[in-house]
Amino acid sequence: MVIKSIDPYRCNGCGECALECPADVIRMSTGKATIVYPEDCCDCIICEHVCPTRAVEIVLRRSVKSMGGRIFTLTPFPKAQGKTP
Numbered sequence: 051m052v053i054k055s056i057d058p059y060r061c062n063g064c065g066e067c068a069l070e071c072p073a074d075v076i077r078m079s080t081g082k083a084t085i086v087y088p089e090d091c092c093d094c095i096i097c098e099h100v101c102p103t104r105a106v107e108i109v110l111r112r113s114v115k116s117m118g119g120r121i122f123t124l125t126p127f128p129k130a131q132g133k134t135p
């Protein structure tokens with residue numbers, strides 16, 4: 051899994067994701083969480099778990115061997131049940 055996006059309309063600016071991210075991928079900017087170093091994401095999904103508004107979108111990371119051995123991000127990861135925005 052890897053962080054894909056943060057919905058600015060859902061983000062309430064609490065800063066929990068930026069505070070808890072162990073790889074410093076997320077920063078707060080003008081009151082919203084922003085992904086600044088996506089390549090450093092270590093797939094821990096802590097950001098998704100701490101987000102109270104389900105603003106963080108996580109996807110599965112699958113290595114796909116293709117021309118040039120490029121890595122593609124595929125398959126949306128279903129949101130955990132029971133969380134409320």
Ligand code: SF4
Nearest residue numbers: 071091092094095097
């Ligand atoms: S999945 Fe982990 S490393 Fe990646 S952005 Fe979220 S908290 Fe940071």
Ligand code: SF4
Nearest residue numbers: 061062064065067101
């Ligand atoms: S935890 Fe969620 S609501 Fe809080 S700053 Fe991060 S994305 Fe926004």
